[in-house]
Amino acid sequence: MLSKNAQIVMLIALAVYTAVLFLLLRQKRLTLRYALLWIFSDILMLVLAVFPRILPWFAGLVGIYDHTNALFATVIFCLILIQMALTSAISGLSEKVKTMAQTNALLEKRLRELEERESKP
Amino acid sequence: MKTLVIIPAYNEEENIVATVEDLRAHCPGLDLVVVNDGSADGTAALxxxxxxxxxxxxxxxxxxxxxxxxxxxxxxxxxxxxxxFDADGQHMAGYIPALLAPLERGEADLVIGSRFLDKEGFRSGAVRRLGIGFLSALARALCGVEVRDITSGMRAADRAAIDFFAREYAQDYPEPESVLAAGLSGLRIREIAVEMRPRQGGESSITPLRGVYYMIKVSLALVLGRLFRRRIGHAE
Incomplete structure (x- = not known):
């Protein structure tokens, strides 16, 4: 089980985390679409902090001897999930940027041709 | 046949004029377009x-x-x-009619200019040849695409292949991947012998370290391409 101290530190950290998350969302510096995984992680950690009995139960279930290691494993899992979502988002963005750059070049050429035709007669 | 020569150019100030003039001298009937890839030098202005x-x-x-x-x-x-057609002077415009011939006869959708069919001209160093041989063998084993010089950037595409490439084309080091994708989607691929020159000026984009990345990335792309694509029967 988590020690009382660890539990208190965790709750304080989560309070700060939640506050920052809400601030960013309110200022629209974070789209809900990408914040969902952060919120999900926040809730997961909060559940673990408020109900400290879950952690030993989970550690026993998956065969982790030290309870704090189970906590770390959970955190790392959340981080990996968020990283994957970000990489996927970047891939999507670079595809969109590519298509737009190409369309821009094609349009620029058409415009240039139009201008040349206009200026001739 | 209304034909366009596509010349991708990134920082090719030194070579672009010679390349275009070579094309105009050997293939006066063809349209051409230089695609300037955000060059930092004066390629576009030139x-x-x-x-x-x-x-x-x-x-x-x-x-x-x-x-x-x-x-x-x-x-x-x-x-x-x-x-x-590469802007760096490696490709020779004199071979373009030969490259287009199988398309005109309707025998292929994609024709690749290969350095390795005849043993003439510049064929790059031994290490690079080994790498290319490996990738070609991999493509043959995975997808039955029979191409010796799979990294060649000199190729001719008919309407079907143009449509296909306009829709999807690999992003970095795309040549082997695009040949593979074309082959798996049922396009008929033919290879003809061409000569190439060593590059005339400027710098190659492939350094030894990038060569390693190239091999890993392209091999992986070939394997994944095989796994993810449904093979469509060749329309013959």
Missing amino acids: CRRRGYPVLDLPVNLGIGGCVQTGYRYARDRGYDAAVQ
Whole structure:
């Protein structure tokens, strides 16, 4: 089980985390679409902090001897999930940027041709 | 056949004029377009000054996105065939009619200019040849695509292949991947012998370290390409 101290530190950290998350969302510096995984992680950690009995139960279930290691494993899992979502988002963005750059070049050429035709007669 | 020559150019100030003049001398009947891939040097300005048609990408997309712009242009303007031709002076315009011949006869959708069919001209160093041989063997084993010089950037595409490349084209080091994708989607691929020169000026994009990345990336792309694509029967 988590020690009382660890539990208190965790709750304080989560309070700060939640506050920052809400601030960013309110200022629209974070789209809900990408914040969902952060919120999900926040809730997961909060559940673990408020109900400290879950952690030993989970550690026993998956065969982790030290309870704090189970906590770390959970955190790392959340981080990996968020990283994957970000990489996927970047891939999507670079595809969109590519298509737009190409369309821009094609349009620029058409415009240039139009201008040349206009200026001739 | 209304044919467009696509010339991808990234920082090719030193070579672009010679390349275009070579094309105009050997293939006067063909249209050409230089696709400037966000060059930092004066490539675009030079082309404008000399009146060459230019597609000017506002940012550097890399060779894949650059070439694909040319294929989209060919599709939009209704070209029957498109030839991909490097700006660095490695490719020889004299071989373009031979490259187009199988398309004109309707025997292939994609024709690749290969350095390895005849043992003539510049064929790059031993290490690179070994790498290319490995990738070609991999493509043959995975997909039955029979191409010796799978990294060749000199190729001719008919309407079907233009449409396909305009829709999807690999992004970095795209040549082997695009050949594989074309083969798996049922396009008929033919290879003909061409000579190439060593590059005339400027610097190659492939350094030894990038060579390692190249091999890993392309091998992986071939394996994944095989796994993810449904194979479509060749229409013969």
